[in-house]
Amino acid sequence: MRYQRPKGTADILPGEAQKWNYVEETARMLFDDYRYQEIRTPMFENFDVFSRTSGDTSDVVTKEMYDFNDKGDRHMSLRPEGTAGVVRAFVENKLYGPEHPRPVKVFYMGSMFRYERPQSGRQREFHQIGVEAFGSNEPELDVEVIAMGMDLLKHFGLSGLRLEINSLGDKASRDAYRQALIDYLDPHFDELSDDSKVRLHKNPLRVLDSKDKRDQEIVKGAPSILDYLNEDSQKHFDKVKHLLESLNIPYVVDPDMVRGLDYYNHTIFEIMVDSKALGEGYTTICAGGRYNGLVEQLGGPEMPGIGFGLGMERLMLLMEAQGVKFPVLDQLDAYVVGIGEQTSVLTLQIVQALRADGFAADRDYLDRKPKAQFKTANKLNAQYTITIGESELEKKTANVKQMRTGTEVSVPLAEIFKDFDEIITKYFTDDEEID
Structure with a gap:
């Protein structure tokens, strides 16, 4: 089904x-x-x-x-x-x-x-x-x-x-107007729609709001509420x-x-x-x-x-x-790329550390090759990529790349865990910062 x-x-x-x-x-x-x-x-x-x-x-x-x-x-x-x-x-x-x-x-x-x-x-x-x-x-x-x-x-x-x-x-104004409206509509009773016939003596103001074309023609000559205030x-x-x-x-x-x-x-x-x-x-x-x-x-x-x-x-x-432009509300600050199965734990630790520091971060969960991961980062419009491979594991470093400019630097992992915002300020001072 x-x-x-x-x-x-x-x-x-x-x-x-x-x-x-x-x-x-x-x-x-x-x-x-x-x-x-x-x-x-x-x-x-x-x-x-x-x-x-x-x-x-x-x-x-x-x-x-x-x-x-x-x-x-x-x-x-x-x-x-x-x-x-x-x-x-x-x-x-x-x-x-x-x-x-x-x-x-x-x-x-x-x-x-x-x-x-x-x-x-x-x-x-x-x-x-x-x-x-x-x-x-x-x-x-x-x-x-x-x-x-x-x-x-x-x-x-x-x-x-x-x-x-x-x-x-x-209430006094409405009561006076209500009676005036009934007096005007009563002679047209047989011409009104079925709904308006029901409403006429219960709440004649509802007749004024009728969507029926016959009713709309009849009420064109009705008295105005403003004359009864x-x-x-x-x-x-x-x-x-x-x-x-x-x-x-x-x-x-x-x-x-x-x-x-x-x-x-x-x-x-x-x-x-x-x-x-x-x-x-x-x-x-x-x-x-x-x-x-x-x-x-x-x-x-x-x-x-x-x-x-x-x-x-x-x-x-x-x-x-009207072509109103909505602000970009789903900015991805950093995408962490892991090369090799041995980097899986570390990349997960990095994205969690970045999130705890207030950044929007993501990584691969489909065991894809590096090329596919970079393609995903680009598709998601990531501002930065953080890449970890075998050599980075040994050196306890990571490659940080600003996607907009292509600028890339190698930084100690400890700095990423400590304050990623400081890395951006330190190594990409001439570029736009993440809000």
Whole structure:
């Protein structure tokens, strides 16, 4: 029987995985600059954690969740997104307590799962980098999160970014808009898609996000949420726009943006890019917003929150399409060549000594001839070769060759074991040193 990976998943192979590691480590360093700390939550949660927070009319809950009953007949779900699990952990572990300075800032990385049609940059198992900040309702925090998202994508070398923002207002604003939207859509009820008919009276904002072409034509004339913001909501949104301008971050207001999950309110945003690698026109690469009320939904105190999520698969496709150059992360500092069976123990001792000294080192494990070993060293782009033969064994020396220049010297074995970096400095002073 031939085994294959499940549909909608991918193997991230050596070489490609190094690029992923670079992206993840770059994100970690940037998040540290903004004082965000890592949090790791389970890959599966109680089904209600997601159904309660995402909304029972969202596509995530109604169509895409991988849910199952475990052997204890508990209804569980693989996580379809990162925020709900982080909020659950925030509440359960009482990170809202006085011993945790506010805002509480965290980030996460990991696999998410949604049952949908696999396509470029969108898989059934996908990987997400996200941030969440709890405990502040100030527009300044909204802008910090947006600025960090833009900053992160620029650190990855991406260009042509477009920031779109909107406000969904507070509960009072949303309730007023909800009724106005129902009043507008009711006369078109028979023309709506089946999904939108179900959503109309439960959560009419979901109709605005419909992918059905008939629905999209109908909602073109729908009222705008921005016309229903009350004074406090308008003030919050105006401050966000002013702060973005003060940081010289260009933005576009998109009054039709509602986001795909029900827990958002006030500021929402999407960072988009125009790339054929992700489809025609502008495509979202990073998105998020404020979700005041979500902590209370999961049993915590009143605690505002805001965050964003970034899809790794889409990011990697975009970086490749824009020709982003990844740094060389697999440099081989030294390859130890052994000539003759009697050198085997010594070459193994040398590579282990070099590794203990912080160098990337390797040797032959296939009992190959010297010519084949040198060919391998060259193929692996080794910076140096260290050659041990019968005469070197007798003299207790080794030949060290810098591959880039061809410069070769004979040095005592004791010096290699003591400090290989000193050898490089001493004998190859005019050449580039190993970092």
